[in-house]
Amino acid sequence: MAKKSAKPKQTVSFEESLWDSANKLRGSVESSEYKHIVLSLIFLKFISDKFEAHRQALIEDGKEAFVDTVPFYTQSNVFYLEEAARWDYIIKHSKQDDIALKIDTALHTIEKANKSLAGALPDNYFSRLGLEASKLAALLDTINNIETLANECHISEEDLVGRVYEYFLGKFAASEGKGGGEFYTPKSVVGLLAEMLEPYKGKIYDPCCGSGGMFVQSIKFVNSHNGNQKDISIYGQEYTSTTYKLAKMNLAIRGISGNLGEVAGDTFFKDQHPDLKADYIMANPPFNQKQWRADNELTNDPRWGGYTVPPTGNANYAWILHMLSKLSESGTAGFVLANGSMSSNTSGEGTIRQEIIDNDHVDCMIALPGQLFYTTQIPVCLWFLTKNKDEDKVHGYRSRKGETLFIDARQMGTMASRIHKELTTDDIAKIAQTYHAWRGEEKDGDYEDIAGYCKAASLEEIKANDYVLTPGRYVGAAELEDDGIPFEEKMKALSQTLYRQMGEAEALDKAICQNLEVLGYGK
Numbered sequence: 001m002a003k004k005s006a007k008p009k010q011t012v013s014f015e016e017s018l019w020d021s022a023n024k025l026r027g028s029v030e031s032s033e034y035k036h037i038v039l040s041l042i043f044l045k046f047i048s049d050k051f052e053a054h055r056q057a058l059i060e061d062g063k064e065a066f067v068d069t070v071p072f073y074t075q076s077n078v079f080y081l082e083e084a085a086r087w088d089y090i091i092k093h094s095k096q097d098d099i100a101l102k103i104d105t106a107l108h109t110i111e112k113a114n115k116s117l118a119g120a121l122p123d124n125y126f127s128r129l130g131l132e133a134s135k136l137a138a139l140l141d142t143i144n145n146i147e148t149l150a151n152e153c154h155i156s157e158e159d160l161v162g163r164v165y166e167y168f169l170g171k172f173a174a175s176e177g178k179g180g181g182e183f184y185t186p187k188s189v190v191g192l193l194a195e196m197l198e199p200y201k202g203k204i205y206d207p208c209c210g211s212g213g214m215f216v217q218s219i220k221f222v223n224s225h226n227g228n229q230k231d232i233s234i235y236g237q238e239y240t241s242t243t244y245k246l247a248k249m250n251l252a253i254r255g256i257s258g259n260l261g262e263v264a265g266d267t268f269f270k271d272q273h274p275d276l277k278a279d280y281i282m283a284n285p286p287f288n289q290k291q292w293r294a295d296n297e298l299t300n301d302p303r304w305g306g307y308t309v310p311p312t313g314n315a316n317y318a319w320i321l322h323m324l325s326k327l328s329e330s331g332t333a334g335f336v337l338a339n340g341s342m343s344s345n346t347s348g349e350g351t352i353r354q355e356i357i358d359n360d361h362v363d364c365m366i367a368l369p370g371q372l373f374y375t376t377q378i379p380v381c382l383w384f385l386t387k388n389k390d391e392d393k394v395h396g397y398r399s400r401k402g403e404t405l406f407i408d409a410r411q412m413g414t415m416a417s418r419i420h421k422e423l424t425t426d427d428i429a430k431i432a433q434t435y436h437a438w439r440g441e442e443k444d445g446d447y448e449d450i451a452g453y454c455k456a457a458s459l460e461e462i463k464a465n466d467y468v469l470t471p472g473r474y475v476g477a478a479e480l481e482d483d484g485i486p487f488e489e490k491m492k493a494l495s496q497t498l499y500r501q502m503g504e505a506e507a508l509d510k511a512i513c514q515n516l517e518v519l520g521y522g523k
Contacts, residue, residue: 015167028135035172036242037129040122041143042164043249044106047079048087054078070113077255079117085109087144094140097133100126119263120248170374185213185284185336186372188413188423189382193282193334194221195432196364196384201231202279205326207267207319209236209260212247214282219256234258235276237267268298268318273326281323281333287378288338289315307355311347316340321352324361324385332363332386339367339379342469354467357404360459361385364405364435367471369413371421381471384435398440402459405438406471407431408452451476 025034054076055067066072073080083089085106093102107121126136146164170184194217206214215234222229234251236258238244244264251258261272292315299309303325310318316337323333342365344350356362364384370377389400409431413421423431434454436444449455455474465473516522 015164019168019171025131025135025139028131029129033129035168036122036125036246037131038139038143039168039246039249040107040125041103041140042146042168043121043253044090044103044110045087045143045146046253047110048081048085050078051081051086052088074114079110079114079252082109082113085113091140091144094137095133099133099136099140100129100131103136116257117248117252120245120252122245184211184374186374186422187213187217188428189284189336189368189372190214190217190282192423192428192431193336193382194218195428196435197280197282197332197334198225198436199232199280199282200225200227202331203233203235203276203328204280204282205273205276205278206236206281206283207322207326208283208285209238209247210243210284212236212250212258212260214284215251215256215258216254218280218282219254229256235273235278236260237272238264239266240264267322268292268301268315271303276326277328277331278326278333279328279331281326281331281335283319283323283333283335285319285335285337286315287376287380288340289319292318308348308351310352311349313347314344314349316344317349317352320356320383320385324356324387327385327387329387330392332384334382334384336380337383339381339470341383342381350467353469356385357459357462357467357469360389360401361387362404362469363389363400364407364438365469365471366407366431367410369410369421369423371415371419372413372423374420396439396441396443400439403456404459404462404469405435405454405456406469406474407434407454408471408475410472449475 025037029037051073054073058064058067058072063072070080084102090099090102090106093099096102103126104122104124107125108123111117111119111121170187172184190213193214198221199218200222204215204218206212209215215236218232218234219229221227222232234256236247237260238247241264244260247260251260259273263272265272290313293312295312303322304310305321305325307321310316310321319335319337320341323335327333341349344353362383363386364382366382366384368380368382370379372380389403391397391399409423409427412427412431413423416422433444434447437447438454438456440447447456452475455471455476457474461474462469513522
């Protein structure tokens with residue numbers, strides 16, 4: 001008897017393996033706390049590995065006398081770590097009952113010694129949680145394997161830890177349910193914003209930066225297009241203290257320097273970049289944020305710039321006007337909002353939208369497919385605003401005065417899981433190419449309207465649609481492909497099918513009646 005062939009082993013990515021192992025903490029702490037534990041330890045492991053590698057390089061270079069000289073590390077964008085703050089020290093003592101205290105001490109020491117990490121690391125966090133020492137030790141052992149996995153995957157340590165960090169942020173967002181993913185914007189959406197804005201050089205701003213994903217993707221864009229990371233300056237702000245710390249760690253892991261403000265703070269009430277004029281704005285503000293100010297607050301704020309004061313019941317238009325006020329004269333903003341922002345007339349929102357349109361600041365509107373976000377089913381769209389649609393020979397843009405591009409991408413995307421959709425690389429490339437071609441960039445060819453997908457609409461057309469910015473109003477229905485069969489042949493075939501089905505239905509009706517009579521339920 002022939003042996004049954006063995007089932008092929010399912011391959012599990014190292015990120016999934018690490019996630020499954022780290023999940024042993026479930027039940028010991030709240031999920032909202034869990035991400036900070038894991039990501040803080042991944043951060044500690046990463047910067048320690050970088051430190052040890054640089055320390056060894058100094059020794060090999062004959063500079064052993066300087067292995068404890070801080071500038072010899074900072075000049076290479078490496079954090080200097082005292083002995084008690086190093087990963088090896090933590091692992092050596094991981095089975096001791098006071099391991100939580102040792103981790104807190106390490107994080108405190110690192111932050112104190114490195115100014116760029118001020119306010120970034122958890123403060124006395126592990127001790128306060130009261131985690132069972134054995135569970136914490138098991139997690140430390142799991143994270144300790146990252147270096148080995150890096151060698152197996154043949155990728156750089158920085159890329160690997162960045163991948164783990166990004167993966168964990170996404171998993172936390174997906175697993176925490178409603179409201180749990182406010183710190184995370186899906187990677188495909190961030191990628192689309194970056195590909196459309198093309199942030200090669202200048203100041204990038206995110207007024208609600210979450211864990212810093214917009215900045216990371218911007219730098220990835222620059223590097224993938226052979227740009228220079230030093231040509232980009234990063235500015236951001238985040239309201240939630242724990243998420244603010246995640247963002248600072250996320251940037252530090254990637255070697256990205258940025259100004260996220262001295263502390264976490266409300267963007268509307270504690271604007272930490274009051275004089276900023278950004279070349280690019282990328283953002284995912286909280287959807288339909290309620291009661292963001294009281295009736296008598298911020299009514300004369302200069303950020304409203306002569307527009308109608310945004311209503312208290314929904315912050316969508318407050319975010320729009322805030323970002324518009326932060327744009328340089330040649331800058332462009334791309335951001336995510338709930339679909340209702342494109343058509344709402346509640347509490348003066350329609351008036352503000354009309355004012356923005358009349359001032360010709362709306363460059364492009366995109367309707368996105370549903371199920372892109374982990375924590376909400378609210379349909380979303382992308383807004384692109386600019387202060388200047390004049391011809392720009394430096395960037396290769398044509399004059400787009402009095403014109404707005406509408407793209408309906410609702411049919412795009414592919415299901416990554418049973419409930420979650422992602423935009424594919426091809427989807428992102430198609431949408432970005434459409435926008436660039438419309439702006440007049442020669443590398444992307446000539447633009448043309450495509451029924452059901454894109455339409456360049458005039459200001460007059462938008463006015464005729466009552467200043468509603470929903471792409472479906474403008475792109476129309478997609479044209480049906482002609483299959484080459486004459487109408488008469490189609491109609492004859494359809495009629496024959498209909499008559500046949502009617503005959504079958506009549507026969508079924510007779511059979512049912514006969515069966516009912518047999519059972520004694522006849523007429």
